[in-house]
Amino acid sequence: MKFSLLLLPCLLLAADPPLVVQNANILTVTKGTIKGSILVENGKIKEVGEKVMVPPGAKVIDASGQFILPGIIDSHSHIAADSINEGSISVSSMVRIEDVLNPEDVAIYRAIAGGTTIANVLHGSANAIGGQNSLIKLRWGKKAEEMFWDKAQPSIKFALGENPKRQGNPTGGRVGAANVNTLRYPATRMGIEDVYVEAFTKAKEYRQSWKDYEAKKAKGEAVIPPRRDLQLEPLVEVLEGKRLVHVHAYRADEILMMIRIAEQIGFKITSFEHILEGYKVAKEMAKHGSAGAGFSDWWAFKIEAYDAIPYNMAIMARKGVLASVNSDSADTIRRLNTEAAKTMKYGGLTEEEALKLVTINPAIHLQVDKYVGSIEVGKDADFVIWDKHPLSSFARAQQVYIDGVKYFDRDDDASARVKIEAQKKALEDKLRRQTPATRRPQ
Amino acid sequence: MRFLSILLVSAALFASDKDSFFLKGVTVFPVSSPKIDNTTLLVVDGKIADIGAKSAPKGVRVIDGKGLQVYPGIINSATNIGLSEISSIRETNDTGELGDFNPQLRAIVAINPETEHIPVVRANGISTVLTLPGGGGFGGGGTGIIMGQAALIHLDGYTYEEMEINRTAAYQMRFPTMQSRTFDFDTFQFSRGSFAESKRRFDTQMQEIKRFFSEARTYMQAKTAKTPGLKTNVRFDAMIPLFEGKAPLMITASKEREILAAIKFAEEEKVKIILADVREPGKATEEIAKKKIPCILGPVTQLPPEADMSYDFNYSLPSQLHKAGVKFAFGSFQNQFARNIAFEAASASSYGLPYDEALKAITLSAAEIWGIGDKYGSIEKGKYADILVTNGDPLEVKTDIKMLFIQGRQQSLESKHTRLYDKYRQRPN
Known part of the structure; x- marks a missing residue:
């Protein structure tokens, strides 16, 4: 079932003629800037260079004076999810974003109009161990099944700090103010650490019960298999390195705690997400090998965000952490290019380093860099044509391609507006005709 | 010579x-x-x-x-600088007093000169901000109708008196809305009521507002006439500069219906107004232009208000207002992103607003709207030296701010952020 769904877009693509974009400033991200062309065939980048072959029947686009950047990858988003938090319990590893993905969320269209082509849609941060995430390609207009990406690694969301402890401590510690019947453990950062220890202790026992079962079965013993546990299964996958771990993290102490507890239990933190104080423990992060995806310049919205600084990414990058910039916002996902540019102002990253923060670096930590994140032969044709250098405040996405298919075109968008307005008016008129005059809005 | x-x-x-x-x-x-x-x-x-x-x-x-390049200091025409430290923690917020009619409240007296927000915002070339007495939700406190007096301040000074440019730059008023969809901060959810219900609520609120204005005016007349036995009313007294045209009423009205109602109201009450957080002016645009009502626009980069609006609805709004002849300045309407006001202007420019107008909206136009255009907002002989020195276009994100002067005094560009940067980049490996 899964296979046929994945094949569908590929079959559609095969029918598309080759595409050549000429005369562009191509910001390959990994191989410098090339003034030249790209050839796209069957959804992949076939050639990149000063001059490329133009196959017969190819569609040719002149991008003189414009810039091509790989599609932006947002490693932390909640767009297109009909629900975000299963917050009733502290370990909700059994729930999945893929079950609630809404492909008609207009946030998807707005995101591609801002140059983003891939979003990691995460479970929320209401609990220490949250649900399973979905890395999607923003193929606007397609069904949810067609937005899921076969190259995406399974992953899970963890969360630290104020959010996961809020339900245990909704009144900020004022005694007697809370209704104890609605409290949920934990209420402190100490308790959050304990949630990981307890959950993974159970997961290890669960794994062992299956190992024991398999061993006995192999010996030919008649044994009853253990009862499947959908809550612990994803944690076993984490232990076995088969599921990436993305951790909502703000403060340095909790980041350090997470690294140490993961090392003690025996798994790896893939990335700390919208990390604010990564700059304080960059050394420890680099040693553990976890990536750090940060907000560009968010701060002071909570007490745990009071030491957030926009120099965060620059320090992490300079100290050997794989850094990126993420959005966590349906608004910011539309301009991650200039969010990345802020690291040039704050910390002096180079243009190339800044561009990596929203392209190849998130691709690496999401383990999809073989397919996306740079303009290289053989990679997916996910790219954006910008009217100006994408690190400029004045840059605007003109066309956006995913797997070689155009999903956004500023000119088409503008010309479609008349039609959309007419449709809207027709619907309003219809509604007005059906509504009794007395109830009509004035 | x-x-x-x-x-x-x-x-x-x-x-x-x-x-x-x-x-x-x-x-x-x-x-x-x-x-x-x-x-x-x-x-x-x-x-x-x-x-x-x-x-x-x-x-x-x-x-x-x-x-290097020299520009006038940047003006952010709507913030809560000095009144709000951490938006989600009530104790650190002095915005949003209780009660509907508080014209006597003055933001100036609650400004904390040591707030960490001042150096952070200043480091991005902003010399002047308007600080509003009202905030919205998220620990910002109540949402009254007349929230108090907004202060125009320099981001320099040991005390709020030294920072002050104009302690009564405007009276902040939140115009009643006719929205049937409202956000409830207690339940954190949208709820939808009927149109008739919201219209009734709107009419009731308008009646209350008119009564307050009428009583205040009657009080002023009685005071002018030195009516014997008149008891002092602090709230009504605070309305007198507004009636005398000495300060404008800054009315938050986002949508066409509210904007038209606000303009009508201002005409009836014969008060000068500035429209704030204009988002969906629609057909009111012409009226705003014709009546020469200045506008303070909210973040250009915010999401379009409705799902069926064009993706660049907010980006292109300043351009449309400019074409219609409306004068405006930009404001953040909060603190967290107040330092990004120049980048907001840039976004407006990439979606149609001429560059010079984008720059003006955070300098000269803002100064003119706030009544200080003769002293600030441009680099001209005789004006105060609120001066920004950069290595490039201040609207470009990557540009470095090299120096900032407020009335000729060179400002430190250090902040909590640069201090933590210096400390932790030097942490031994």
Whole structure:
């Protein structure tokens, strides 16, 4: 079932003629800037260079004076999810974003109009161990099944700090103010650490019960298999390195705690997400090998965000952490290019380093860099044509391609507006005709 | 000419080191006129004394600004700077007093000069902000109707008195809305009521507002007539400068219906208004332009208000207002992103607003709207030296702010953020 769904877009693509974009400033991200062309065939980048072959029947686009950047990858988003938090319990590893993905969320269209082509849609941060995430390609207009990406690694969301402890401590510690019947453990950062220890202790026992079962079965013993546990299964996958771990993290102490507890239990933190104080423990992060995806310049919205600084990414990058910039916002996902540019102002990253923060670096930590994140032969044709250098405040996405298919075109968008307005008016008129005059809005 | 230079020299002799300097080798972007390449700027006693003088008067500090660019200090026309430290923690917020009608409240007296937000915002070239007494939700407190007096302040000073430009720059008013969809901060959810219900609520609120204005006006007349036995009413007293036209009413009204109602209301009450957080002016645009009502626009980069609106609805709004002839400035309407006001202006520019107008909306237009256009907002002889020195276009994200002067006083560009940066980048590996 899964296979046929994945094949569908590929079959559609095969029918598309080759595409050549000429005369562009191509910001390959990994191989410098090339003034030249790209050839796209069957959804992949076939050639990149000063001059490329133009196959017969190819569609040719002149991008003189414009810039091509790989599609932006947002490693932390909640767009297109009909629900975000299963917050009733502290370990909700059994729930999945893929079950609630809404492909008609207009946030998807707005995101591609801002140059983003891939979003990691995460479970929320209401609990220490949250649900399973979905890395999607923003193929606007397609069904949810067609937005899921076969190259995406399974992953899970963890969360630290104020959010996961809020339900245990909704009144900020004022005694007697809370209704104890609605409290949920934990209420402190100490308790959050304990949630990981307890959950993974159970997961290890669960794994062992299956190992024991398999061993006995192999010996030919008649044994009853253990009862499947959908809550612990994803944690076993984490232990076995088969599921990436993305951790909502703000403060340095909790980041350090997470690294140490993961090392003690025996798994790896893939990335700390919208990390604010990564700059304080960059050394420890680099040693553990976890990536750090940060907000560009968010701060002071909570007490745990009071030491957030926009120099965060620059320090992490300079100290050997794989850094990126993420959005966590349906608004910011539309301009991650200039969010990345802020690291040039704050910390002096180079243009190339800044561009990596929203392209190849998130691709690496999401383990999809073989397919996306740079303009290289053989990679997916996910790219954006910008009217100006994408690190400029004045840059605007003109066309956006995913797997070689155009999903956004500023000119088409503008010309479609008349039609959309007419449709809207027709619907309003219809509604007005059906509504009794007395109830009509004035 | 010679007489003038003698005057200047003699002024310079007495000029304090703190607010006089000679900046050379710079390109000046006066905003009020075309740029001047490779020139000099002389500031004496906090005011711009000359542009293009050959040399510095004796004793005046010379600053080599070779290759740098000079702009007026940036003005953010809506913040809660000084009144809100951490938006989600009630104890750190002094916005949003209880009660519907509080014209007597003054933001100026609650400004904390040590707030960490001031150095952070200043480091991005912002010299002046409007601080609003009202905030919205998220720990910002109540949402009254007349929230108090907004203060226009310099981001420099040991006390709020030293920071003050105008403690009654405007009265902040939240116009009643006719929205049937409202956000409830207690349940954190949207709820939808009927249109009739919201219209009834709107009408009731309008009646209350009119009664308050009418009573305040009657009080003023009685006071002018020295009516015997009139008891002092602090709230009504606070309305008098508004009735006398000495300060405008800054009305938050986002949608066409509310904007038209607000304009009508202002005409009936004969008060000067500024429209704030204009988002969906629709057909009210012409009316705003015709009546020459200035607008303070909210974040250009915010999401379109409705799902069926064009993706660039907010990006292109400033351009549309400009085409219609509306005068406006930009504001953040909060603190967290107040430092990004120049980038908001840039976004408006990439979606159609002419560059010069984008720059004006955070400098000269803002100064004019706040009634200080004769002293601030552009680089002209005689104006105060609120001066920004950069290595590029201040609307570009990557541009570095090199120096900022407020009334000629050079500002520190250090902040909590640079201090933590310096500390942790030096952490041994």
